[in-house]
Amino acid sequence: MSETTLLSARGVSLSFGAIQALVGVDADLWPGEVLAIVGESGSGKTTLLNVLSGRAAPGTGAVWYRTPDGQLLDVHTMPAPALRRLHRSDWGFVHQDPRQNLRMGVTAGGNVGERLMAQGSRHYGHIRDAARDWLVQTEIDPKRIDDLPRTFSGGMLQRLQIARTLVTHPRLVFMDEPTGGLDVSVQARLLDLIRSLVARFGIAVVLVTHDIAVARLLAHRTMVMQGGRVVETGLTDQVLDDPQHAYTQLLVSSVLNA
Amino acid sequence: MNNAMLRTEGLCKAFMLHLQGGVRIPVLSQIDLDLHAGECVALVGPSGAGKSTLMRSLYGNYRADVGRILIRHGGSMVDLATADPRVIIAVRRQTMGYVSQFLRVVPRVSALDIVAEAAMARMHTLATARGAAAALLTRLNIPARLHALPPATFSGGEQQRVNLARGFIGGHPILLLDEPTAALDPANRAVVVALIREAKARGIAIVGIFHDAEIRDAVADRLFAVTPWQDAA
Amino acid sequence: MKGYNFAYLDEQTKRMIRRAILKAVAIPGHQIPFGSREIPLPYGWGTGGIQVTAAILGADDRLKVIDQGADDTTNAVSIRRFFARTADVATTTKTADATVIQTRHRIPETALRDGQIIVYQVPQPEPMYRLEPSRVETRRMHALADYGLMHVKLYEDIARLGHIGISYDYPVMVNARYLMAPSPIPAFDNPKMHMMPALQLFGAGREKRIYAVPPYTEVRSLDFVDHPFHPARAPHACGLCGAGDSYLDEVLTDDRGGRLFVCSDTDYCETRRADGQVGAEGVPVGMPGGAVEATQ
The missing domain is CATH 3.40.50.11310 (Bacterial phosphonate metabolism protein PhnH)
Incomplete structure (x- = not known):
């Protein structure tokens, strides 16, 4: 394969006191690829997501991101303004709790439009059109564009967060348990929405989940983490149907019909 | 000999069950299979001999322990046993289709779009892909009123026919069929036999597991025996 | 001091x-x-x-x-x-x-x-x-x-x-x-x-x-291209000096709803009046707007 990686991590380790949260993790992500990081609570998967996205600095090791013009940036040594710029344009971050990302006192339209305005969009009509378009894309009634998020259901809030994140057409989105805490029926709808949006716009995703079914539905490749280490990585259906590592076998066997 | 579409060389596969105290269960041993364009090879052997394991290994769903699985992909031979996951995904997208026994349904996606999505790999617009999908579903006796529904509520036979439509519409040069007619009535079995024959006529190479001897005889050009693992001891 | x-x-x-x-x-x-x-x-x-x-x-x-x-x-x-x-x-x-x-x-x-x-x-x-x-x-x-x-x-x-x-x-x-x-x-x-x-x-x-x-x-x-910044002022002329370009204060003159718009900038208003400009309402000299304290 001739194309180059979008994001690469090498030898990433991080300790919190005596606790080793990450031990020598390598990871690669190619453009348009969905990579799932699975594991139980405390396996280091969320810490890894934070390190990959520049939100937490590793103790040792490095993470590189390749810009659209082919420049290779070290995520943890680049200037803070540049990283911030990445986070509000090329990158996106979808939190498990949408309230962490949304502005609950700002209308749905304002929430979706913020990233556009942060990028310098100064035409109210265009911002509003884009917001309306993204509400439709995320299956929110565009009539609710001027409603406050606090009047939205949990599933709608999560879809609003996705609209807010994708409005700038990011190339890379980090997702932390995007369907956690939602009812099963709401989860299914959201997963399908994420799946189709990611495929339609060719977005690369690093997805952290404890739910193997989510990894199977969304991810091309899956990394299995245990105790801060990557114990197995590969094609998602291969990892889940023919797990090699004892821990992966345990993880897969504890789920019904994953 | 070397114009094979698919070839395995010394393919071995065993399962290591860590949760059962590290028991190692060998299933496939030294499989050498050749498959050429336009032919249909039927895997035969007693239940538990490893026919499905071989199919899944050929598709890259199971990891081969030893040996090579060579696929003619984009003008060159790719070894699935060692290929990068992204290469396997590309092979599945462009070269090798798979019809499993059961349809893994995606919530909320209609039968029509499940099939159309598979057709998008070689069709340029969603409209043409949907048109072709509707035609194939209709041919497989899925009435038009069901096309817009997600297949989660369909009967086993209907789900399998959706699965078949998805497998055949992609036009992959290699097609793997795992018990494609198991839940079908005679009329639909006849449709499947016709689809397989048409595919072969177009030069598509097929490996299949056919439970039904009648169908196997109707479509297979040759048989490939998968024998149960012989205890070496 | x-x-x-x-x-x-x-x-x-x-x-x-x-x-x-x-x-x-x-x-x-x-x-x-x-x-x-x-x-x-x-x-x-x-x-x-x-x-x-x-x-x-x-x-x-x-x-x-x-x-x-x-x-x-x-x-x-x-x-x-x-x-x-x-x-x-x-x-x-x-x-x-x-x-x-x-x-x-x-x-x-x-x-x-x-x-x-x-x-x-x-x-x-x-x-x-x-x-x-x-x-x-x-x-x-x-x-x-x-x-x-x-x-x-x-x-x-x-x-x-x-x-x-x-x-x-x-x-x-x-x-x-x-x-x-x-x-x-x-x-x-x-x-x-x-x-x-x-x-x-x-x-x-x-x-x-x-x-x-x-x-x-x-x-x-700050503004938007299609909603440009607009410096608003009351749509009146100053009652004392007649200025149509100054920022105005609204002064209630009685408790029957009488109102007067006057320049908020007292120096500007006085300078204009000293130059002979008189407001449209014809307010006589000595009404609100004069300097209380002479400092020079």
């Missing part, structure tokens, strides 16, 4: 404030922390402005102090007298004659010129304080020029009201870099800040911040 240093503050404090001012001038629109002192005046009455004025005042300066445009309101009178007594500087009500103008809530109508300094009293220096409660976060937003949030506020106004609903303390971008609160001047005054020949200094006593706009610096009011 005996027992006090020139202009009340001790020299060390004035040097500290001057250093903050120099830094503020070097980074237009950026808020510089300073060690705000106790001033014989309550917070909110101009403690920040007084400290800045005290630090820059020299013996030859001529000081003008206005509150809401007027030279004759209590606060303006008190501050002017404070410096007349502690620094023995000349004072004036004439915008054109002043070298230093301390102001609350207005910029004079008469255009300021080279060599003048205008000192704004600032209650809240952080333009995003209603939007982002964390000062750590707003500081980071300034550092990264990450001002999408401020535009979100404008967007929300248009979505709810149909127009930008900020009528005073209307946020501006200074030198295309820093978002700045212009202090609670009416949005009508914002355009006067742009490329102003005079030096503009801002002092916030309670919040302990000083910032500045050097002469001839770009100052743009």
